[in-house]
Amino acid sequence: MSVLVYVENTEGQFKKSAFEVVSYAKTIADQLNTNLVALSIGQVANEQLTNLGGYGAQKVLNCNGIQTFDSQAYAAVIAEAATKEKAEVVVMANSFSGKGLSPRVAVKLKAGLASGAVDLPQINGGQLSVKKTAYSGKAFAMLALNTQVKVIALNPNAFQVKENSTSATVESFQPSSATSRIKVKEVVRASDKISLPEAELVVSAGRGMKGPENWHLIEDLAQALGAATACSKPVSDAGWRPHEEHVGQTGIAVSPNLYIAVGISGAIQHLAGVSSSKTIVAINKDPEAPFFKVADYGIVGDAMEVLPKLTEAVKAYKAQS
Amino acid sequence: MKILVCISNVPDTTTKITFTNDNTEFNAAGVQFILNPYDEIALSRAIDLCEGGKGTVTVINVGDSSTEPTIRKALAIGADDAVRINAVPQDAYFVAYQIAEYAKTQQFDLILTGRESIDHNGAQVPAMIAELLDIPSVSIVKKLDFDGKTATLSREIEGGKEVVEVDAPFVASCAEGVAEWKIPNMRGIMSARTKPLQVIEAAATEQLSKINQYQTPAPRSAVKMIDADDVKGLVGLLHSEAKVI
Numbered sequence: 151m152s153v154l155v156y157v158e159n160t161e162g163q164f165k166k167s168a169f170e171v172v173s174y175a176k177t178i179a180d181q182l183n184t185n186l187v188a189l190s191i192g193q194v195a196n197e198q199l200t201n202l203g204g205y206g207a208q209k210v211l212n213c214n215g216i217q218t219f220d221s222q223a224y225a226a227v228i229a230e231a232a233t234k235e236k237a238e239v240v241v242m243a244n245s246f247s248g249k250g251l252s253p254r255v256a257v258k259l260k261a262g263l264a265s266g267a268v269d270l271p272q273i274n275g276g277q278l279s280v281k282k283t284a285y286s287g288k289a290f291a292m293l294a295l296n297t298q299v300k301v302i303a304l305n306p307n308a309f310q311v312k313e314n315s316t317s318a319t320v321e322s323f324q325p326s327s328a329t330s331r332i333k334v335k336e337v338v339r340a341s342d343k344i345s346l347p348e349a350e351l352v353v354s355a356g357r358g359m360k361g362p363e364n365w366h367l368i369e370d371l372a373q374a375l376g377a378a379t380a381c382s383k384p385v386s387d388a389g390w391r392p393h394e395e396h397v398g399q400t401g402i403a404v405s406p407n408l409y410i411a412v413g414i415s416g417a418i419q420h421l422a423g424v425s426s427s428k429t430i431v432a433i434n435k436d437p438e439a440p441f442f443k444v445a446d447y448g449i450v451g452d453a454m455e456v457l458p459k460l461t462e463a464v465k466a467y468k469a470q471s
Numbered sequence: 472m473k474i475l476v477c478i479s480n481v482p483d484t485t486t487k488i489t490f491t492n493d494n495t496e497f498n499a500a501g502v503q504f505i506l507n508p509y510d511e512i513a514l515s516r517a518i519d520l521c522e523g524g525k526g527t528v529t530v531i532n533v534g535d536s537s538t539e540p541t542i543r544k545a546l547a548i549g550a551d552d553a554v555r556i557n558a559v560p561q562d563a564y565f566v567a568y569q570i571a572e573y574a575k576t577q578q579f580d581l582i583l584t585g586r587e588s589i590d591h592n593g594a595q596v597p598a599m600i601a602e603l604l605d606i607p608s609v610s611i612v613k614k615l616d617f618d619g620k621t622a623t624l625s626r627e628i629e630g631g632k633e634v635v636e637v638d639a640p641f642v643a644s645c646a647e648g649v650a651e652w653k654i655p656n657m658r659g660i661m662s663a664r665t666k667p668l669q670v671i672e673a674a675a676t677e678q679l680s681k682i683n684q685y686q687t688p689a690p691r692s693a694v695k696m697i698d699a700d701d702v703k704g705l706v707g708l709l710h711s712e713a714k715v716i
Binding site: 252262266287344399403431432449 | 482484486487508587589591596631644648679680684716
């Protein structure tokens, strides 16, 4: 018996969300009184792999024979590792790639799947009950998994990284078959941009910005804070900002530590996507804006005037701390 | 070219979500149901690809007869025919299994879905269908071109995008950007009434997961208003009180 955690790398590096899933899986392994085995697919340096021991992995399987992502091939590798390690629970990130991967793993293992998990499972005999998001952030569901093997895909920013000094042994893992039928032609990653679903701080703006020409004010504040930028649906629909930045019910759901909403009225569809943010700041010139009902801090004022001052105040704070 | 688009019947995005029966069931009273917005955008792309007699678009839904208005909406937008698997969905695996069983009897080049449904947000069905059919799948697709044999797709990844090439048949889950929304015209609405809608009984399969209870998010504490001239005060509170910076 074991818990298997698939650890996703970004260009050979493990990022915070990777340590989140390992920490989460370690806690489950402790609850089940069993070992944690990590699996890495792709080229990752040995010291990075050993590093996973710092979060509780006792063994790290290193499958470095596959270079590019294909959910079908990756799922075959994960399922084979799970079978080899007699995994009871398989954990992975509910990332963009993870969303294409965990369902395939679940089908291969005939496992119940909880995706979008936001908390540790409740364990009741052979049953796991997992709290997951539902209705696009407007609710949570307690999902019971009764199958022999269970798969959990953890949302980013839902579980705190926990250091847990274990010494991990790295083993090479060569799966019996994993053919890729998808050819990766190009990967474009803006290195200076913070990925929105994983961001701890988000500065988001709506039509109150009046036009794309004023977005430098949002970018300046985001840069001062080290935050990702986001926007409301009308803004992405109008083409002021790319669709990737659209946060809300039909866009991306985020759960950062801090969400600053500038010039967004707070329609129910938008609020659904941000309601699990830990702290919300709303800046709006309309004192009746619905966003103030869910915000922790509010400023009534014109974004064009408030933003430069706020950016300066953040810079001053950063300079002295 | 034959394209299958999987559609889901979901509460309208403006719905205030409540539950009944000791929080075990979604309260559908007075709720308007719509075609899942992501599925709608997948359907729009499928219709574009088949434009000018290049192919046909079939929509499939797993649901009881209450989902038929949503199926007719898809036909009004421009799907050629529809299939309804007559069953109340039990979980994502159940839905994927039904669709895969149907797809096995046909020869679809592409199977398109939305990136996720806005009710359960599992994003599970597309990749499950692909695994059940043993074909490739690409998730969260923002661009999809297809020459009848090979497709070029752009999919979202953390902080960027990945462009991939894959031969049909495959499954793609679609997101905003893949197509423009289509508004059904009068001709579409009229013809939707007479387009074929086939009802098929569900195949027997297991249920692998079950929702035992729902919870609504804890209410947030009251907002603290800060004067627009006191942004310094806000930064201070974010540091000392909220502890987020």
